[in-house]
Amino acid sequence: MDKNMELLLLKIDEKLEKQAEKITHSVNINVMEILDEKLKTITEENNILKNKVSELERKLKSVDREKRKNNLVLFGLEETGKSEGELIDYIKELISDTGVCLDSHEINSINVKEDYSKEILEKRKQLQPQLEEEKKKGNIAYIKYDKLIVLNPKNNNREKRKRETSDSPKSSALKKTTKHQTVTFQKTYDCIGKSEKFPQRLVPAGSIDHYPLTARRHKTLNIATLNSRTLRTEESLHELEKALEDINWDILGISEMRRLGEKIEERTDYILFQKGEVPGQGVGFIIKQSLKQQIHELIGLSDRIAILNIVIPGYKKLWTIIQCYSPTEQASKIESQLFYHELSKTITRYSNNHIILMGDFNAQVGAKQCKEEYVLGNYGQGKRSAHGEVLVEFLLQHNLTLLNSMYKKNQKNRWTWISPDGSTKNEIEYITTNYPKAFTDTSVIAKFNFNTNHRMVRSKINIEPPKKSRKYFSPCNIKHHSKETIKKIKQSLIQSTEELTTSNTDTNVKYGKLENILTNVKVKQIRAKKVNINLVIQPYNS
Template sequence: MSICFVWKQLQPLVDEERKKGNIACIKYDKLVVKKPKDKNRGKRTRESSDSLNQEAQKKASKSKTPQSYTKKQTEKSTTNKLKQNQQKICLPQRLVPAGALDQNPPAKRSETFNIATLNTRTLRTQESLLELDKALENVKYDILSISEIRRVGEKITELNEYILYHKGETPGQRGVGFLIKMAMKNYIQELIGVSDRIVILNINLPRYKKPWTIIQTYAPTEQAPESESDAFYCTLSDIIKQYHNNFIIVMGDFNAQVGCREPGEELILGKYGYGKRSANGHRLIELLLQNNLTLLNTVFKKDLKTKWTWLSPDGKYKNEIDFVITNKPKFFNDTHIIKNLNFNTNHRMVRCRLKKYPTKRSRDKIKNKMTVEQHREKIDLSLIDNLKEILNSNRSAIEKYDLMIKQLSRLRKGNITKEVKFSEKTMELLKERNALIKDKSKTQEN
């Protein structure tokens, strides 16, 4: 017997039980009947004494509403709850056969793309990759950019749930890459490995007119030579200028402390900075100012105690050195830190939430201050007469249409001539000049 046939047989029994006042529903192939809860059940009936009656009278005198009204109100509330429970049981969330329940209701879709960055310290071995996979089971992410992968060469590997891309040059050092969920595979445009410190992902996210360029970086430390740091920021600035027409995200381990906002930095930093500014922090600020970028870590208000992203090996120092930067901060809902990631690293994951539905620009409200009479004064009366003549003529519809367009083209802004009014003094001067011109012409004739 099919399930639909069983449901059709049990449906009349469900209706009968509901008429009796019971709660009835079909669960799989069985009828489930429950009696409504009685609020008065369980109360003990006791003999009324004088003391109890006196207390009840005091309570009744204090209360403003009579007992009859409260009883009616409780009866109404119980009936409303029964109706709500019946509606919850009866009505499915989407279209199903008559009398059937939806066994697989649709899941809620997320309204954001989760893009994150993490310094893993190493992903050189397959065991460390499996450890990261296990740690990310309960973490929502669509794209994860990684620093210090420490895998030599440039390679793309497709696994069950994600795509791994990495770029490395020196064995056992540096290396950057991406972990991209398989659901985003069709949106990938290209993956570019610039060096073992910079990689690029160009991706066409749905509902966005322009592609997104995600740049993962691993900057030199404060102890590195200045020439190495300057060369890194020069190449990064050139890449940002190359993709300036796209929506850009620059993220990763910058090994820089930005600190709080200073005067003149309102467009690139938010109110919520953390720590003190270092030498690499000054370089990063110059990069933001040159390319009109915004540091998202400082835009959204968070607890200062939880903003750190790096812990020193001895556990004494905590700094914020992992950042997310963009040229479109309005497209992001939040930027926060994943605190309890079960992975062997002294860095914490930084995750930003990109809106799936980009915000539209608000159109400027055009207020027409001119009245109807002022508009009529602008329109030439002769034009209206010409249009009437064209409509009343014996020409074809196409000829009338062409002639009317020619006439109406006179109403364009470029063709409207504004009336110039002269003052009385200028009019007198014009008359005097005209008289002088006439006198000169008479003398020349004589």
């Protein structure tokens, strides 16, 4: 019986083991099938992503090849200039000698590399981490050919000893006396006080210079205008921020911002104001944070006109800065007339203030054509367009001086717009004002690292207002006229002014006629008679 029970138990164990194997096998097969199904989807997605990445890499390589086709590789050039701008000018001169026209805006970047073999370039790459470690330690380190050179920093505080030349005994005795004299002077000067500086001029020992020499510096405020072409994205705005770090500016008026809506944004370094109604246009201002307290108001009239009322230190009146963007010459006459009508309204509204009108006028003013154009300076250049005639009449109407023509500049540094093909260059951005005495300079910034085909125009305002000259009338030069002559002058002037008001002519013609009338009026001058008084002194007879 015992043997039979043992056999039964063995058979039951075998059956159980077989059943367990079958169950595990079936479970494994089911699990593997499920995993295979899931892995298939993952592998398929992975293959799709790999194909996309390979396509993108291929496209990037093709784009890189296309870009490299536009590159010019020049070997064996000597670096004559220290800055990148000087290097660009040097390369432009070399290329222009070959007969090829090239402008600085067509040069995106310059990479200067030395000519080494592949083995030396690999060694230099391996030495780069060691170079950075040595610089972090404070040592002077640089790579020369294929070796790392490390130098300890010199102690600048260490005094350099000078070797004294050997002279005769008499000269050495004289030296001793001069040394003694200098020591006594230092001792007498020390009694004045350590906080006081050494006098700039020669004064007696122990005394103070009561009238020290002071260098007077004129503080100026930089106001500029720029057509940015677009500031729609944050990337373009960040690019403008980086470009502005290299120049002096305080207030910047912008045309073609292409940012919709009216908004004031306060950022870390500046305040941004924008006004845009139609996509593709828009004007605004960028003002430094240091002038935040001086801002009176910011107004956006339209996507072509924006106003900034600001208090400039040293001036009693407010300054009204108007940034505008005029219609192009391809626009209709009605559009340009509406623009100038709205602009004249704003100027008459703020006529009591000091006005600055600036922006992109899309007009070529050119040189001064006659004396009547007193709002233009003597340094204008070029021809005048139809829009330029309209602008000159507008400036004469509102007594606004064109600051671009008031200062003598090189012809290369006058144009503010260049065509996409680089064939034409025109001056279409201007800064005008009704108070030109406050300005010290107006110039075009040629080197401005920003992606636009326009140049920035910048004017400098003297913070200290100009002194008013006192008029002096000498009593001997005063001319006396009779009542009859004064009546005749009044009658002739009244008749001439009535004729001018009734005639429909331009302001330039009216001004010329009035000047001729005043010069042709003949007045009989009656000179004041001089009375001579002779004093006769007789001797006293006792």
